[in-house]
Every structure is written in C-alpha cells, then in structure tokens.
Amino acid sequence: MARYDIEKDFVVLDPDKNATVVRYSPDLYEKLDKDFGDFVGHELISCFEFNADWPSWEIHPHGDEIVVLLAGSAVMLLDKGGAVEEVVLSRAGEYVVVPKGTWHTAHVAKSAKLLFVTPGQDTQNKYL
Secondary structure, eight states: OOOOOTTTEEEEEOTTOOEEEEEOOTTHHHHHHHHTGGGTTOEEEEEEEESSOOSEEEEOTTSOEEEEEEEEOEEEEEEETTEEEEEEEOSTTOEEEEOTTOEEEEEOSSOEEEEEEEOOTTOEEEEO
C-alpha cells in the first residue's frame, strides 16, 4: 500500500466517499474542477502552512468546512451576517466547523499549519 504526505498530496473524496490522491500543482484548483465535474458533491482534504493573514475571505455554499490546527496558532474569523465571530485555535488538535454559506478568513500572528476538509463546489473568494 502506498504512503502519502498530506503536505504534498491532497485527497479528493467523491460523492461515494472513494478517495483519489492528487499531487499539488500551481493549477491544482482548475484541474480539480475539470477532472472532478466542477467538484459537485466532492470534498477536498488538504494541509497548508501559513506565515501571514489570509489575503482573502472565502465561502463554501454546499457544505460545512472543517479546519483543524496542526501546529502554531490562528484566529478564524467567521462573518455571521455582518457580525464577525473570532475562533481562536491555539493548541494542536483544536478545530472549527465553518458553517455552510459563511464567509471566513484567518489571522496568523507567526505561523499556523492547518488541515482542511472542504466542500469545494462553487467556492468563492473576495480579496481584502
């Protein structure tokens, strides 16, 4: 059985929860939409390390996103209809469930490694 590295290899779960490993590339998101039918019913499991605040807000209209802190610390900002809720993640293993249809971003003071389970269909971004 093959062994993978979540920091280099993403996992796509199809609607039947079959896993496909996808190697990171600069055009990854375009390939995901093309290769997985605009990501309808799919979820992406990925890991990123951040050394600064996110430059944008994002929203996932087709499901909740799970964001797990693996290292460092981060403050997740969730826009709850104009009121911004801050969720502090300061210990490895802590996580937040970002509700479907909620704009969110993250502030990172030094660094944070985060694991994501993302319903990617129709994800939108707006830049600050």
